[in-house]
Amino acid sequence: MQGIILRLRLVRRALNAEYVRMSVGHHSPPARPVIRMVILTATALCVGAAASFAAIAFVELVSMLNSALLVAPRARVQWEALPWLITLATLLVPTLGGLCVGLLHRHLSPERRPLGPPDVIRAVQFHRPLPDTRSGLVSSLTAVVSLGTGASVGQYGPMVYLGALCGGAVRNLRAGVPNLDGIAISCGVAAAIATAFNAPIAGLVFAHEVVLRHYATQAFAPVTVASVTGYVIANVVFERPALFLVDFAGVAHGYEFALFALLGLLVSLAAIGFMRLVLACGPWIARLISHPALRPGAAGLAVGLTALALPDVLGIGTETLRFATIEGAFGQGELVVLILAKILLTALCVGAGFSGGVFSPALLIGSLIGALFWVLVSGAGGIPTSGVAVYAIGAMMAFASAVIGAPLTCILIVFELTRNYDITIAAMVAVVFSNLVSHRLFGRSLFDIQLARRGMDFSRGRDRAHLAALPVRDLLSAEAVTMTPENTPEEIARHLTERGWRQAFVLDAGGKLVGVYSPGEGQHPATLTFEDDTSLADAMERMRGFVGDAVPVVARKDGRYLGAVSEADMVSAWLDHVARIREEENAAL
Amino acid sequence: MLRSSLAGLCIALCAPASAQDLTVATWGGAYEAAQRQAVFAPFSEATGHTVEAVEYDGTVVALRDRAEAEGWDVIDMLADQARVACAEGLLLRLDAEALTGSAALADFTPHAPTRCAIPQNVYARVMAYDERAFPGIKPTRIEDFFDTARFPGKRAVQHGPDGILEWALLAEGVPPEQVYGLLSTDRGLRLAFRKLETIRDDILWWDDPAQPAQMLAEGRAVMAAGFNGRFFDVAKRGAVPVDIVWDGRIIGTEVWAIPADAGSVLLARSFLTHALQPATMARFSERIPYGPARASAFERIGLNPETGVPMRVHLPNAPQHGGRALVRDAAWYANTRDLRQRRFRSWLDRAE
Numbered sequence: 001m002q003g004i005i006l007r008l009r010l011v012r013r014a015l016n017a018e019y020v021r022m023s024v025g026h027h028s029p030p031a032r033p034v035i036r037m038v039i040l041t042a043t044a045l046c047v048g049a050a051a052s053f054a055a056i057a058f059v060e061l062v063s064m065l066n067s068a069l070l071v072a073p074r075a076r077v078q079w080e081a082l083p084w085l086i087t088l089a090t091l092l093v094p095t096l097g098g099l100c101v102g103l104l105h106r107h108l109s110p111e112r113r114p115l116g117p118p119d120v121i122r123a124v125q126f127h128r129p130l131p132d133t134r135s136g137l138v139s140s141l142t143a144v145v146s147l148g149t150g151a152s153v154g155q156y157g158p159m160v161y162l163g164a165l166c167g168g169a170v171r172n173l174r175a176g177v178p179n180l181d182g183i184a185i186s187c188g189v190a191a192a193i194a195t196a197f198n199a200p201i202a203g204l205v206f207a208h209e210v211v212l213r214h215y216a217t218q219a220f221a222p223v224t225v226a227s228v229t230g231y232v233i234a235n236v237v238f239e240r241p242a243l244f245l246v247d248f249a250g251v252a253h254g255y256e257f258a259l260f261a262l263l264g265l266l267v268s269l270a271a272i273g274f275m276r277l278v279l280a281c282g283p284w285i286a287r288l289i290s291h292p293a294l295r296p297g298a299a300g301l302a303v304g305l306t307a308l309a310l311p312d313v314l315g316i317g318t319e320t321l322r323f324a325t326i327e328g329a330f331g332q333g334e335l336v337v338l339i340l341a342k343i344l345l346t347a348l349c350v351g352a353g354f355s356g357g358v359f360s361p362a363l364l365i366g367s368l369i370g371a372l373f374w375v376l377v378s379g380a381g382g383i384p385t386s387g388v389a390v391y392a393i394g395a396m397m398a399f400a401s402a403v404i405g406a407p408l409t410c411i412l413i414v415f416e417l418t419r420n421y422d423i424t425i426a427a428m429v430a431v432v433f434s435n436l437v438s439h440r441l442f443g444r445s446l447f448d449i450q451l452a453r454r455g456m457d458f459s460r461g462r463d464r465a466h467l468a469a470l471p472v473r474d475l476l477s478a479e480a481v482t483m484t485p486e487n488t489p490e491e492i493a494r495h496l497t498e499r500g501w502r503q504a505f506v507l508d509a510g511g512k513l514v515g516v517y518s519p520g521e522g523q524h525p526a527t528l529t530f531e532d533d534t535s536l537a538d539a540m541e542r543m544r545g546f547v548g549d550a551v552p553v554v555a556r557k558d559g560r561y562l563g564a565v566s567e568a569d570m571v572s573a574w575l576d577h578v579a580r581i582r583e584e585e586n587a588a589l
Numbered sequence: 590m591l592r593s594s595l596a597g598l599c600i601a602l603c604a605p606a607s608a609q610d611l612t613v614a615t616w617g618g619a620y621e622a623a624q625r626q627a628v629f630a631p632f633s634e635a636t637g638h639t640v641e642a643v644e645y646d647g648t649v650v651a652l653r654d655r656a657e658a659e660g661w662d663v664i665d666m667l668a669d670q671a672r673v674a675c676a677e678g679l680l681l682r683l684d685a686e687a688l689t690g691s692a693a694l695a696d697f698t699p700h701a702p703t704r705c706a707i708p709q710n711v712y713a714r715v716m717a718y719d720e721r722a723f724p725g726i727k728p729t730r731i732e733d734f735f736d737t738a739r740f741p742g743k744r745a746v747q748h749g750p751d752g753i754l755e756w757a758l759l760a761e762g763v764p765p766e767q768v769y770g771l772l773s774t775d776r777g778l779r780l781a782f783r784k785l786e787t788i789r790d791d792i793l794w795w796d797d798p799a800q801p802a803q804m805l806a807e808g809r810a811v812m813a814a815g816f817n818g819r820f821f822d823v824a825k826r827g828a829v830p831v832d833i834v835w836d837g838r839i840i841g842t843e844v845w846a847i848p849a850d851a852g853s854v855l856l857a858r859s860f861l862t863h864a865l866q867p868a869t870m871a872r873f874s875e876r877i878p879y880g881p882a883r884a885s886a887f888e889r890i891g892l893n894p895e896t897g898v899p900m901r902v903h904l905p906n907a908p909q910h911g912g913r914a915l916v917r918d919a920a921w922y923a924n925t926r927d928l929r930q931r932r933f934r935s936w937l938d939r940a941e
Contacts, residue, residue, distance in 0.1 A: 073773035078924035247762045311774070319770050319777070326761050329780055389762070 031176030033589050039175045040222045040589070044187050047170060048226030051163035051191035052233040058144065058159055059196065065148025069093045071315045090314070091304040097149025098300030101142045101354055102293035111135035112292070114142060114355035116157040117210065117404075118447045120164040120189060122456060124182040124211050126469055130168040136161065142355035150315040151296075152303055152345040156196060157357020163192030179584050183219045186212050190223045191230030198240055199416030200231035206409040210447070213462055218587035244417040246325060246393065251426055252386035259383075260426050263373050263391060264398045264433030270369055271362070271402035271434065272442045274343050278358060279449065281351025292353065299352035303345055313341050317364045321396075324367035325389040332379075335372040339365055358403055358446060366399025367392040393418065394427040398434035405445025407435045463581050467537035467574065472530050473553055475573055476563030480550055482507055483517060493519050505552050505561060513554050513561040530565065531556040540574060543567065610639050611856050614656070615665040617644035619822070619877060624665075627872035632863045638856060649674045656848040662857040668706065668842040669919030675705035681847040681854065683707060688858060689865050696867075696883045699840060699906065699916045706844035707865060708882035710873060713838040713905030714752045717801070717820040720830035722811035730912070731837030732760045734812055735784055737791050742811030745801040748794035750929035751922075752814055752839055755915055757784035759837050765915040773921070782936045805831050817905050821878040825896060836912030838905055842882065842919075880904035
């Protein structure tokens with residue numbers, strides 16, 4: 001008996017230590033404000049520059065591979081005299097690329113899967129380290145291979161992760177700045193986006209809207225600096241042009257804004273279908289092909305086969321994105337086929353484990369839907385409009401915004417990509433309506449649903465997600481009194497007085513909880529028990545109306561008593577957490 | 590830069606006093622005349638070596654057949670031809686940094702020196718129009734070339750796919766950076782020919798680069814696609830009010846190279862050092878409207894010594910031209926020739 005108690009105590013101590021480490025991070029005492037300012041600025045500059053260079057290197061590598069492996073149209077057309085070579089490359093390149101990705105994940109990555117924005121969000125929200133660096137690097141490498149060999153995945157997810165990886169390195173510095181780990185990661189993310197899209201404002205907002213999810217000055221300032229650093233490197237040093245310049249004179253008719261809203265609604269339904277498909281494809285392929293390393297190869301083959309007839313599905317599709325803004329570039333039937341093919345292939349590639357995001361495919365699918373909508377409205381509907389470009393771009397952002405759950409970012413990306421105010425206003429309408437529907441019917445974003453499926457649910461706020469991620473098991477009190485049916489009431493009473501408790505937990509010979517004993521009332525069944533996976537958030541809710549010192553925690557699988565958590569400990573843990581979040585969200589420096 | 594050019598001069602000057610000849614293969618005509626005055630003569634004056642110019646047709650075939658037999662030391666080529674020749678090992682590798690100095694490398698525009706070739710001047714395929722045809726509103730953008738409603742009349746276009754397909758996509762609103770990417774797809778070609786179809790009945794085809802300017806002068810066409818130097822000549826010579834629209838200009842690069850089996854490599858190098866100086870480039874551009882390949886040369890360009898015309902405004906890459914400029918992708922051009930010709934022919938045959 002004594003032995004068990006001693007062992008439990010040791011376990012509890014270890015758990016408590018873990019809890020303390022997790023909840024406050026490994027902070028050294030806070031440094032002086034000036035020092036903190038210097039550290040934050042230096043972090044922003046270094047991480048911003050590193051992430052920006054990494055993003056540029058990433059893009060260049062992918063484009064080199066695309067040219068060398070005959071994925072890019074500009075390279076393919078130059079070998080047009082050898083049609084068998086093009087056919088062979090179309091079939092083999094994505095297939096072998098997929099095999100390569102599968103094998104790299106299988107043999108080199110401890111995580112054995114591609115990493116992306118959900119992992120970044122998790123690390124920042126819970127102040128945990130990113131998955132190990134090796135997995136991160138392998139994931140970035142496989143992303144280069146995936147995109148380079150023409151898989152139907154996006155480049156921005158991996159770039160966000162690459163930026164986060166640069167920021168994650170700062171975690172090991174014990175610099176005495178609270179929240180530095182999350183801020184550094186966000187700096188990397190912002191700089192990567194700023195560089196990739198040539199859009200510093202969007203980078204800044206993306207880091208806040210998707211990753212940080214609060215707007216404290218302490219984070220806002222360095223993230224802005226990092227974003228601008230990325231922009232300066234992309235623009236001044238490398239002189240990269242704006243990605244999507246569009247000539248647009250303005251919206252010609254007032255009623256078109258109603259059309260934009262309608263477009264947003266329709267697009268969101270397509271986006272919901274797309275996201276559900278992406279989520280469903282993973283398990284489906286896993287059932288179909290038991291060997292994980294073979295799955296991306298199979299998806300690659302599917303891409304290659306489709307590309308023989310529809311070369312537009314291959315790779316990132318920069319050219320197709322541009323065609324969507326040109327009137328008459330696609331026939332109506334062609335648009336429908338292409339939209340369906342791109343949706344299916346992207347879901348397949350992501351589900352099969354190709355390393356890459358969903359943002360660029362979302363842009364492409366969205367713009368094609370916009371073009372289709374315009375064809376129907378202006379062609380079949382006979383309604384005069386101000387041209388296909390604004391519909392394509394509005395739908396493009398509306399679709400992407402539903403997928404990444406970042407309406408502000410998407411609106412700003414339109415603005416920074418097109419540098420056109422009129423298009424931004426129009427796209428804004430489509431974006432919000434799309435977001436409204438998809439948030440209501442699906443969830444805030446694909447990332448959030450993916451996280452929720454891993455037990456991190458942000459749909460009811462950050463604080464709730466934090467508490468939901470904290471098991472009460474970590475709060476077990478070392479002092480709780482246990483007894484066996486053989487113990488005499490006197491023994492128990494003495495124990496209880498010694499420790500200042502009013503209740504003891506009665507266990508059978510197998511360590512199972514039988515009931516609760518209190519002097520005077522005798523033994524009765526426990527009114528409330530928690531399981532080993534009960535979270536603090538659930539616990540707090542179930543505590544309504546509970547009377548007593550502590551709640552016993554039992555193993556879900558065999559009912560074995562694990563310990564008890566006192567009401568006071570739960571309340572202080574809750575207070576600590578709320579205070580920590582409040583501090584983080586309001587920190588000035 | 591100064592140091593290396595001095596070094597180059599020294600090599601030249603320290604050569605044996607019996608003035609050795611340098612053979613330069615170039616294009617002939619007004620172009621060679623301008624080169625003689627601006628590049629060759631000052632070089633001979635400074636070094637005592639005479640320069641002999643040989644005319645050739647600019648092809649790799651000529652380089653292969655004639656270079657060794659005729660003892661070519663330096664050769665003036667189109668960038669895409671030089672790329673092919675370099676890949677075939679017909680050209681000497683050049684260290685641009687040693688020839689021009691490291692600071693000059695960033696000065697080259699729009700193209701930096703490549704393995705075997707160093708840019709010397711740029712020309713452009715541009716759109717020009719007859720002022721007399723449009724007394725009111727004048728064409729200002731490449732879109733206007735395809736707008737026969739606002740600007741009626743015949744258009745002189747080269748009988749082939751070069752240039753006009755790029756313009757067709759530019760007129761569809763495609764930004765210059767994406768034109769070649771889009772033209773690489775079947776869809777892009779279809780779009781370009783669709784645009785071309787809109788002016789099919791208004792096209793006058795030409796084969797000789799001298800023709801478009803002539804067609805404008807004779808009033809046979811109101812707009813023309815052609816090379817900027819030719820339009821400049823017509824405007825300068827006759828009283829024909831031909832004006833160039835710089836929007837949508839397609840810029841090509843002319844380079845210097847040294848054949849792999851050149852006889853006097855040292856002398857050829859010192860010639861390049863001389864020819865690639867901003868002052869030399871500026872002298873050349875004052876005589877013929879081909880822009881210098883170095884940005885700093887623009888500051889020196891003044892009046893044409895014969896006519897007194899300020900030349901800077903007539904250069905295809907003058908910084909003051911607004912509008913879109915497309916830099917010709919030499920490799921893409923070389924490798925897609927057959928495809929574009931084939932598509933062009935089939936489009937032409939579809940005519941009713």
